[in-house]
Amino acid sequence: MNQIIQCVPNFSEGRDLEKIESIISAFRGKNGVKLLDYSNDEDHNRLVVTVVGEKEALKVAVLEAVGTAVKLIDLTKHEGQHPRMGAVDVIPFIPIKNVTMDECVELSKEVAKLLYETYDLPCFLYEKSASTSARENLAALRKGQFEGMSDKIKDEAWKPDFGTKIHPTAGIVAVGARMPLVAFNVNLATNDLEIANKIAKNVRHLSGGLRYCKAIGIDLEERGIVQVSMNMTDFTKTPLYRAFELVKIEAKRFGVSVVGSEIIGLVPMDALIGTAEYYLGVEAFSYDQVLEKRIME
């Protein structure tokens, strides 16, 4: 693959393994598309698929998977812990290699248009593809969920970007382009959740911290410690080391030390290379010096 776009569609089916396999089969054995991972959660009743591919091949596969999901998933009968507004809840496209964010935005708009034309499925454009800043945030779009969505979109502010009414069984989907997310947690040598929450507040963008960092405190009861659980929403602008060092600095105020960290799920190589580059103080390093980058070219 010369060009690599990642796509992480979320489907509202986490229990019926036959339906899950049907949906996933759209991503198997296709040229220009590679299924990297999928995980279904029964409590959430949700399926998260991670796939990479070239633009056209990915578009065709996503369209097929959504078609299957619209056929198999009936949201009027869906229940689960995770908020959702559609049979396919969200479809993010993420630039990985030889592709710009603008191209991913364009792809997301093409896909949204096709989903509406093919399956009569209404779409919101979100994140970098959003038409207004109010629509960038998925949680804001999804508020009210499937059950409240028909009423919500009567408000001009929440009119879908494609379509005019909610699909009776498949609801509505958010489609957009975004940077890769890195789920990065820093563990603290204390069991005081209040401290983790205060540190989270200090490092996250929302309350005065780092621009591309979301954070909350989490209690790791079994280990008897707490952690600052972060979503790094653009590691190219807010790198991992900066968040890590800032957590250490904020933890000092409480006399608490950092015992380690966790990276959950997939992480782009560049996020780790950038970290190594910082700590070793490597001068004039080009990412082209990484052997595997050259092999992948």
Added chain:
Amino acid sequence: MNQIIQCVPNFSEGRDLEKIESIISAFRGKNGVKLLDYSNDEDHNRLVVTVVGEKEALKVAVLEAVGTAVKLIDLTKHEGQHPRMGAVDVIPFIPIKNVTMDECVELSKEVAKLLYETYDLPCFLYEKSASTSARENLAALRKGQFEGMSDKIKDEAWKPDFGTKIHPTAGIVAVGARMPLVAFNVNLATNDLEIANKIAKNVRHLSGGLRYCKAIGIDLEERGIVQVSMNMTDFTKTPLYRAFELVKIEAKRFGVSVVGSEIIGLVPMDALIGTAEYYLGVEAFSYDQVLEKRIME
């Protein structure tokens, strides 16, 4: 490529661009082989090629390139600053992906045998392929160079592993398997070369330092500083961070601080990922979490 072996053959021709292109052409446009880099140095009169490939394809391409070099390079007329004992001086095979060191050792022996049978070119096996520990070190094998080699191999201790006499114009070649080398230099805030040499002595294996680290002091005259120039000979056992931190610790004794570092040439992704993992203190991290690793699978 499911399996990736790196090969970095060194040819004794750094000036004649036509000859250089002829030699390199063996690695171009071949299935299962990818030319990553080559650089020729006129002073050294030497060509260093970096290529990756699958076992069989790589074997065929290397054989072809050596055939061209034996035909084009006449060591009786060769002069250059770099020590050399053959038209092809050294051929290391390096395991990168889905291949063991043992397989690379086996490959090196097959290649050496073929070189002897096909071109009447005698071979030493070196590094991990060496028959005795005295033959592991390339510098020890090469001592005496092309001009002294016919006499040297009369000594039973230096009998070639393949062949019995030196090729009249192409000399002898060292073939073997080794770990990837990382050329890693740490720059110091001083212009005192003596300090760089003392630190180098303390961190390198030879004189009591780290097992897989070679080091010398180097004067960076233009910048007015010195550096500890290291060859990390197995970063999986002696990682970059350990060498970096140890240089800092040794530099303290002289009241000298570290101003940065350099990585020269190609570096395997794992060397940098391991560094990031250490400095962030990432717990239970699997290299399979690196997106690009999954894509390359």
